[in-house]
Amino acid sequence: MKRYRVLIIVLVSLFLVPFSVNAETIADYRAKIKAIEAEKAESENKSAEVQKRIDNANAKINEITRQIVQAIKEQENTKKDIEELGKKIDAKEEEIKDLVAFYQVSGSDNFYLKFIFGAESFEDFIYRFAVAEQLTDANDKLVDEMNDLIKENEKKVKELEEQRNELDNLGKEMDKQVAQLGSEKRKYVADALDADEEIGALKKQISYFKKKGCSENQDVSSCSSGIVPSSSGFQLPLDHAVVTTYYGYQLRSDIGESTPRLHAGMDFGAGCGNTMYASNAGEVIMAGWYYGYGNAVMIAHNVNGKIYTTLYGHMNSLSVSAGQSVSRGQVIGTVGNTGYSFGCHLHFQIMNGTGYGTAFNPRDIMNVPDSW
Numbered sequence: 001m002k003r004y005r006v007l008i009i010v011l012v013s014l015f016l017v018p019f020s021v022n023a024e025t026i027a028d029y030r031a032k033i034k035a036i037e038a039e040k041a042e043s044e045n046k047s048a049e050v051q052k053r054i055d056n057a058n059a060k061i062n063e064i065t066r067q068i069v070q071a072i073k074e075q076e077n078t079k080k081d082i083e084e085l086g087k088k089i090d091a092k093e094e095e096i097k098d099l100v101a102f103y104q105v106s107g108s109d110n111f112y113l114k115f116i117f118g119a120e121s122f123e124d125f126i127y128r129f130a131v132a133e134q135l136t137d138a139n140d141k142l143v144d145e146m147n148d149l150i151k152e153n154e155k156k157v158k159e160l161e162e163q164r165n166e167l168d169n170l171g172k173e174m175d176k177q178v179a180q181l182g183s184e185k186r187k188y189v190a191d192a193l194d195a196d197e198e199i200g201a202l203k204k205q206i207s208y209f210k211k212k213g214c215s216e217n218q219d220v221s222s223c224s225s226g227i228v229p230s231s232s233g234f235q236l237p238l239d240h241a242v243v244t245t246y247y248g249y250q251l252r253s254d255i256g257e258s259t260p261r262l263h264a265g266m267d268f269g270a271g272c273g274n275t276m277y278a279s280n281a282g283e284v285i286m287a288g289w290y291y292g293y294g295n296a297v298m299i300a301h302n303v304n305g306k307i308y309t310t311l312y313g314h315m316n317s318l319s320v321s322a323g324q325s326v327s328r329g330q331v332i333g334t335v336g337n338t339g340y341s342f343g344c345h346l347h348f349q350i351m352n353g354t355g356y357g358t359a360f361n362p363r364d365i366m367n368v369p370d371s372w
Contacts, residue, residue: 294339
């Protein structure tokens with residue numbers, strides 16, 4: 001799965017190892033398609049499994065949402081309870097004030113004694129003592145009730161705070177689940193789509209080679225011998241450009257890469273719409289959308305009896321079609337920013353053999369300055 005996922009990132013910014021380095025015959029191409037189809041099926045199965053997890057997560061999220069709604073209602077009820085407790089506390093405080101006002105005259109601390117010993121008879125003394133005791137008990141009871149209400153109030157406040165914290169945690173967990181599952185789902189869907197594009201590109205090459213008369217097990221390079229031979233070297237595909245990415249293993253932290261990958265060609269920075277040329281004479285074996293490369297052209301060359309293939313990626317417009325013979329320096333299209341690209345440029349790649357084979361550094365067989 002990672003293999004063709006990486007493939008998409010091949011160019012301009014794509015760092016990867018070509019997938020079909022051993023695709024020398026049509027049978028090899030078909031085997032490659034079969035392998036990719038198996039990987040696609042695996043991606044689809046994993047996608048279905050993730051979908052089940054998403055469904056389960058959604059059910060859990062719905063339950064969490066229900067709990068949140070319930071918790072909010074409980075919060076509102078708790079706030080009302082706290083308000084009621086506050087009112088009760090205020091009422092008790094007023095009762096205590098009234099009681100204190102009753103038996104604390106002129107701020108005297110000896111009111112009880114004055115009240116009791118002011119009795120005119122023994123029976124009056126007993127009565128006054130009982131009244132004072134009842135008033136004292138009532139006072140203590142009111143104070144205890146008020147303290148209990150305060151404690152209950154504090155408990156409610158604490159419970160409310162805990163409910164709020166729980167709601168925050170539930171919300172964060174819900175967001176995390178949605179993000180993780182969504183990301184995983186998108187990955188497998190993208191892998192399946194990448195596989196379709198890769199399979200389509202391979203089928204285009206099979207169609208080309210069959211038209212050339214290649215048999216299933218015949219080396220495609222040998223049946224491409226009809227390509228007009230050239231004794232000239234490869235020329236630069238643009239009038240003016242700057243090398244923005246070189247061939248070789250590189251780390252692209254600017255696009256989120258954490259490990260070095262092989263950039264299997266060279267990137268030439270140039271304005272979108274600039275004219276692009278065939279680097280050498282040959283025959284167009286593919287012209288059209290080529291997964292991560294976007295709009296692309298592949299040309300097979302017979303240079304001094306050796307077969308090469310050049311690839312021109314991320315093009316804006318194409319001026320040639322598959323099966324067409326081209327001369328060295330012929331216009332093949334314009335610079336673009338299609339496919340997996342981060343700006344106007346040409347991804348230029350040279351491979352051994354016919355078709356998408358083993359890439360090597362273009363500077364091994366042609367002069368490529370840093371800018372021209």
